[in-house]
Amino acid sequence: MVKFMINNKKYEADEGETVLRVLIQEGIDIPYLCYHEALSSYGACRLCMVEVIAGGGKGITTSCTLPVSEGLEIQTETPEVVQVRKVLLEMYLAEAPGSKKIQELAKKFGVVHSRFTDFDIEAKGDRCVLCGLCVRVCSEILDVGAINYAGRGTNTSINTPWYEISSSCIGCGACAYVCPADAIDIIDKDDERVMETWHRTTLKLKECVDSKQYFATEKGVNHVCSKCPDLPEEMKDLSPDSRMRKIAADFVLKPRRE
Ligand code: SF4
Ligand code: FES
Known part of the structure; x- marks a missing residue:
């Protein structure tokens, strides 16, 4: 365990833990866009900035990429941090003017207007902030890699290869x-299922043999099953709810060993 300070209060956490995870666990309000607990830290959105005092110096850095260390001092609400955060939120409002979620996040941290756009915030439809979470979940967790960054500069987007219907999604x-x-x-x-954003890539849905409800795409189920070779054959055609019901029923009906 290492001991450190956040906003003049003492905390401790396991070595290797990031400052952002501690802030989230401790309920300390901090905005972030490109962090997800299931994925590696990326440091793309810069919104999770904090002030760090260590080794006699101080500076501002991203808390999602900063590991905790003995004696570290963190401040989350200095005038400099608040200023950087507000400018970034203004930029995201301009980049994704159609996103209600981004508007809500900006509002929560006191930003309702952006100096970086001259159009009405609701008028333009763009919603993506290029945080890259979708790209990383598709490659890191699903091992599919159907989407990636495409284009350059102001034309950068998240897209399928060649901006076409995806054969790998x-x-x-x-x-x-x-x-x-x-x-x-x-x-x-x-x-x-139509993946509207990915050029209307269309996939067949699979029906649960028990509930007769569509629960996932056939291609998705096949992909997951290929990663879980030990999954019993009869489970592959069941929706998650039906699967749970079957497991519970099997457990109840199973003869108990005395
Ligand atoms: S579409 Fe992807 S890159 Fe854009 S905001 Fe959503 S998760 Fe982030
Ligand atoms: S959450 Fe830290 S840079 Fe995006």
């Missing part, structure tokens, strides 16, 4: 799940 929806800006649209209709 499995339609799992993890990208939309982690997106902090609500920027990815997925529509389930009848027996199809």
